[in-house]
Amino acid sequence: xxxxxxxxxxxxxxxxxxxxxxxxxxxxxxxxxxxxxxxxxxxxxxxxxxxxxxxxxxxxxxxxxxxxxxxxxxxxxxxxxxxxxxxxxxxxxxxxxxxxxxxxxxxxxxxxxxxxxxxxxxxxxxxxxxxxxxxxxxxxxxxxxxxxxxxxxxxxxxxxxxxxxxxxxxxxxxxxxxxxxxxxxxxxxxxxxxxxxxxxxxxxxxxxxxxxxxxxxxxxxxxxxxxxxxxxxxxxxxxxxxxxxxxxxxxxxxxxxxxxxxxxxxxxxxxxxxxxxxxxxxxxxxxxxxxxxxxxxxxxxxxxxxxxxxxxxxxxxxxxxxxxxxxxxxxxxxxxxxxxxxxxxxxxxxxxxxxxxxxxxxxxxxxxxxxx
Numbered sequence: 303x304x305x306x307x308x309x310x311x312x313x314x315x316x317x318x319x320x321x322x323x324x325x326x327x328x329x330x331x332x333x334x335x336x337x338x339x340x341x342x343x344x345x346x347x348x349x350x351x352x353x354x355x356x357x358x359x360x361x362x363x364x365x366x367x368x369x370x371x372x373x374x375x376x377x378x379x380x381x382x383x384x385x386x387x388x389x390x391x392x393x394x395x396x397x398x399x400x401x402x403x404x405x406x407x408x409x410x411x412x413x414x415x416x417x418x419x420x421x422x423x424x425x426x427x428x429x430x431x432x433x434x435x436x437x438x439x440x441x442x443x444x445x446x447x448x449x450x451x452x453x454x455x456x457x458x459x460x461x462x463x464x465x466x467x468x469x470x471x472x473x474x475x476x477x478x479x480x481x482x483x484x485x486x487x488x489x490x491x492x493x494x495x496x497x498x499x500x501x502x503x504x505x506x507x508x509x510x511x512x513x514x515x516x517x518x519x520x521x522x523x524x525x526x527x528x529x530x531x532x533x534x535x536x537x538x539x540x541x542x543x544x545x546x547x548x549x550x551x552x553x554x555x556x557x558x559x560x561x562x563x564x565x566x567x568x569x570x571x572x573x574x575x576x577x578x579x580x581x582x583x584x585x586x587x588x589x590x591x592x593x594x595x596x597x598x599x600x601x602x603x604x605x606x607x608x609x610x611x612x613x614x615x616x617x618x619x620x621x622x623x624x625x626x627x628x629x630x631x632x633x634x635x636x637x638x639x640x641x642x643x644x645x646x647x648x649x650x651x652x653x654x655x656x657x658x659x660x661x662x663x664x665x666x667x668x669x670x671x672x673x674x
Contacts, residue, residue, distance in 0.1 A: 311346060311347075312346070313350070317350060320351075320352055325352070326352050328343055328344070328355070328356050328357070329357050344356065348420040349420045354388055356386055356388060356391040357384045357386075388417060389417075389430060389433050392417070418449060419456065424493065425616070428615050431446060432615065486630045487548050487631075490626055491548065494536060494556070494623055495552050495555050495559075497619070498533055498556075499569065501616055502533035502563075504532045506532055507528075508529070508535060508617050508621070509525050509617060512525075532620055533569060535620055536623075539624045540624070540627075543628060555582050555585055555586060558577065559574075571590070575590075636660065
């Protein structure tokens, strides 16, 4: 147990704790000041990618007084039974006032989604969005939309800070478009590698949506369930689309992962970390140490909170990565055709090709919405 000695919890303190464990249970006084402190501290902890639970004490008690007046067994039992994830904590804390007031309830939901937006791990964000949707009885799609808006707003504010406010709007707009294309592909390629490293060996039950057309041309959607290893699911989809990585380092890591799977039928992290190719070893180490929470193969011993929940979200997260990658590559192809058409007179074939790609892009977007 670590105490912040009467001072407000800081990011530096959290980073020190993160070197020892990825899990943090925050104990706060039961008075109003302690509760306000817990709410402020939650977002700081989430920003560091840690798994956070919160325990509050009865009125008039603090961690020290409670520990002195109870046995070690009683204290351990109380902590185990009273620990809540941050969503349940905020709901239990604020829902009494918001329950009969739609405006206050909307504000509470927005506050929870803002906290979720602080989490750097995309899969953990989806896990918590689902949990929030379940507890607050609201559509996941609405929450994902709100989350996207909050993240976009935060990114724009960060970009303004870096620009210093001296760049003209027109220049910034052109830069943003160019950077967005590069970043989207790079981010998705890195997400593929990250998913393979962290969850590649997991066996998951996937659900595929299949479009069937009857004799009258009416299209219906049917679900087909099947089980597959995450690494095989990603490989088969990337192979089917003949997708090539644009980032040379990610490509090298990917080919090494596939080589491992062909030779050993599983991913062995230690071999990648100690790989003779320094680019591969450094990139794998960097991805795994981004949030300082892995040995990947040793979840159980470390007692990390989320793996069982993450398994439930993987059937959606893995297809989402693939569909987003396809969507971005199609957008890139459309832009290439448009640019070529500008330099010469557009032909009917060009317009038909663009129309076909736009139709495919729409179908992918529809499928992506169904997955989420």
